[in-house]
Amino acid sequence: MRRVSAIQPAGEWDSAKSRDQVVLDADERHRRRIVLTGEGGTCVLLDLPHATALHDGDGLVLDDGSVVRVVGRPEPLTEIAAADPPALARLAWHLGNRHTAVQVVGDRLRIRRDHVLEAMLRQLGAELTAVEAPFEPERGAYGHGAHGNGGHHHGHDGHQHGHNHGD
Numbered sequence: 001m002r003r004v005s006a007i008q009p010a011g012e013w014d015s016a017k018s019r020d021q022v023v024l025d026a027d028e029r030h031r032r033r034i035v036l037t038g039e040g041g042t043c044v045l046l047d048l049p050h051a052t053a054l055h056d057g058d059g060l061v062l063d064d065g066s067v068v069r070v071v072g073r074p075e076p077l078t079e080i081a082a083a084d085p086p087a088l089a090r091l092a093w094h095l096g097n098r099h100t101a102v103q104v105v106g107d108r109l110r111i112r113r114d115h116v117l118e119a120m121l122r123q124l125g126a127e128l129t130a131v132e133a134p135f136e137p138e139r140g141a142y143g144h145g146a147h148g149n150g151g152h153h154h155g156h157d158g159h160q161h162g163h164n165h166g167d
Contacts, residue, residue, distance in 0.1 A: 002062040003044065004046045004062060004063075007054065007060060008061055008067070009057075010055055017065065019038075019062075020040040021039055021068060021069040022037070022068055024072070026135040029053060029054040029055070030054070032049075036060075071134075074132040075134070076132060077110045077112060077130075077133055078117075078128050078130060078131070079128070079129040080109040082126055091121060095117070095121075098117070101135075101138075102137055102138055103138065110133070110135065112135065
């Protein structure tokens with residue numbers, strides 16, 4: 001089994017060195033240690049000192065210099081648009097208040113599909129569109145750089161607390 005010796009950000013590695021690709025969803029791309037098997041059968045060990053967010057297009061540089069490309073698996077998402085920037089900020093606040101993973105895409109937001117959140121967003125005036133795309137959520141203020149090395153994590157993504165945040 002080959003070991004990952006470095007991670008090269010998308011666009012910063014030579015695609016001619018690509019030997020395989022791994023297709024991973026957003027949760028699968030936030031890792032510290034895992035054995036990955038590429039679509040072509042290449043088996044690699046990712047063993048990092050800290051959990052790292054891998055992004056669509058990143059290259060996992062192997063100990064022999066070859067590269068395995070990271071591909072973001074398309075996921076069922078909801079794209080959120082608003083009438084103006086203040087309205088979008090308000091929607092983002094409501095999502096953040098619910099500890100919802102959010103991706104910023106230009107002047108729109110994306111979340112994983114959730115009928116309860118979608119109903120709330122519609123009530124707040126959002127325009128919603130169902131999309132299938134790789135999900136690249138913001139990793140938070142403590143992510144430390146593009147790949148999240150050494151990040152601070154509260155350990156409460158994706159669940160409800162059951163207490164009132166004042167909304």
